[in-house]
Amino acid sequence: MQYFTERGDSHAEVLAKVRNKYGSGPDVLISNQREVPVKSVWGKITRAKQWEISGAILEKNKVQPKKKDESIDNKLKLLEEMLNRTSPKRSALPDQNGPVTLSRELTPQLKKEVMPISITPPSGEQIRKLEAEVAELKAALKSKGGPDLDLVKERELMSLYEHLVTIGFSSPFAESIAMRTRAQIAPTDYKLRKKVHAKAREILGEHVRTTTTASQRIITLVGPTGAGKTTTLVKMAARLSVSQKRKVELITIDNYRIAATEQLKVYARIMDIPCRVCRNPDELKVAIEQSEAEFIFVDTSGSSPANQEFLARQKTFFEAISAQHDIETHLVIPATTRLQDARLLFDRFELLDYSRIIISKIDESFSFAPIVEVADTWHKPFSMLTNGQDVAKDWLDADRLLISDALLKKWLDETDLIDRN
Numbered sequence: 335m336q337y338f339t340e341r342g343d344s345h346a347e348v349l350a351k352v353r354n355k356y357g358s359g360p361d362v363l364i365s366n367q368r369e370v371p372v373k374s375v376w377g378k379i380t381r382a383k384q385w386e387i388s389g390a391i392l393e394k395n396k397v398q399p400k401k402k403d404e405s406i407d408n409k410l411k412l413l414e415e416m417l418n419r420t421s422p423k424r425s426a427l428p429d430q431n432g433p434v435t436l437s438r439e440l441t442p443q444l445k446k447e448v449m450p451i452s453i454t455p456p457s458g459e460q461i462r463k464l465e466a467e468v469a470e471l472k473a474a475l476k477s478k479g480g481p482d483l484d485l486v487k488e489r490e491l492m493s494l495y496e497h498l499v500t501i502g503f504s505s506p507f508a509e510s511i512a513m514r515t516r517a518q519i520a521p522t523d524y525k526l527r528k529k530v531h532a533k534a535r536e537i538l539g540e541h542v543r544t545t546t547t548a549s550q551r552i553i554t555l556v557g558p559t560g561a562g563k564t565t566t567l568v569k570m571a572a573r574l575s576v577s578q579k580r581k582v583e584l585i586t587i588d589n590y591r592i593a594a595t596e597q598l599k600v601y602a603r604i605m606d607i608p609c610r611v612c613r614n615p616d617e618l619k620v621a622i623e624q625s626e627a628e629f630i631f632v633d634t635s636g637s638s639p640a641n642q643e644f645l646a647r648q649k650t651f652f653e654a655i656s657a658q659h660d661i662e663t664h665l666v667i668p669a670t671t672r673l674q675d676a677r678l679l680f681d682r683f684e685l686l687d688y689s690r691i692i693i694s695k696i697d698e699s700f701s702f703a704p705i706v707e708v709a710d711t712w713h714k715p716f717s718m719l720t721n722g723q724d725v726a727k728d729w730l731d732a733d734r735l736l737i738s739d740a741l742l743k744k745w746l747d748e749t750d751l752i753d754r755n
Contacts, residue, residue: 338352347385406576413601491524494515495511501703503706531745541706545716547662556648557666566664582629585618586610665686689714
């Protein structure tokens with residue numbers, strides 16, 4: 335595949351340049367159209383603007399009959415290339431702990447040598463001073479609403495509570511997990527992190543609901559701007575159309591971003607599936623009635639949760655078809671969402687009757703704990719988690735223990751090198 339980028343003073347000029355240079359046949363795929371600032375000869379950005387069009391050209395001479403598995407792999411690889419080229423570059427994470435990792439197997443703790451040290455027994459005065467400091471610290475924690483735990487005998491339960499608060503859970507939620515864990519293990523296990531972790535993992539998992547995807551013929555993704563709805567939709571569609579050979583169609587009602595619509599058309603052509611643009615509810619209703627696809631994915635515009643008028647306009651599209659068809663609506667929320675913002679998103683997007691949650695961009699966040707807490711409050715199940723641009727690999731069906739493990743893994747890995755047992 336050959337990629338190209340052309341610029342000019344107007345959109346019409348650049349489009350004409352692309353057509354003259356590369357043609358306008360089905361092998362020419364336009365993936366992005368945007369206005370870009372012009373740099374001076376000294377490299378400084380000026381107020382002037384130019385139009386930029388990017389895309390790719392399919393190599394006709396390489397198209398030949400292929401084995402079934404090779405064809406699937408090539409389509410998925412091509413989708414991944416296009417997603418990587420059209421997605422914004424990701425900034426480095428400020429958190430030194432790195433992004434969340436999703437794995438059913440925990441990474442072994444690295445072993446280091448422990449240097450022998452000589453220990454002088456503390457004096458009676460030092461012990462009394464230490465006890466006074468512990469009592470003072472315990473009183474301070476209690477005044478802040480923390481759990482009533484013994485900082486020595488129940489240190490791992492307190493450590494669990496602190497970890498849950500650190501990754502984004504509210505203090506009451508974290509305290510509930512810690513105290514329920516305390517009540518369900520033996521007092522002799524309070525100081526053993528592995529024992530505390532095993533029970534906390536189970537209890538946290540009880541707060542996670544999960545469900546499936548593609549349970550209805552019509553599937554739509556809604557959410558805030560930049561949540562990754564289109565990328566996620568392409569992954570879901572590729573899973574059914576490319577991997578499972580199901581009959582799939584894409585429809586977009588995003589009439590605000592021309593470039594996004596063109597990108598979706600490119601993805602549809604790679605997957606060899608139809609893609610329609612519906613500008614109003616009536617067009618959507620007709621498109622659904624005329625479609626012969628087993629599954630129809632509807633892409634939507636991103637919206638600020640504060641813009642209720644915009645959400646109300648989106649709702650009119652769904653109302654046009656909901657009387658005759660059941661709609662599976664997923665709310666896509668990026669893993670970087672904070673607790674207060676998550677509460678707002680769950681509340682405002684309720685207008686669109688979403689029934690499932692997709693957590694996106696997990697690879698860009700230290701934790702997605704706030705989303706888990708708010709989903710528990712709203713009794714909403716998770717359907718998928720996405721963590722990259724690889725169409726075939728960078729997503730997972732939601733699983734309660736998988737989610738619980740992702741949130742507790744870093745805490746378990748912090749276990750002291752000296753055996754606590």
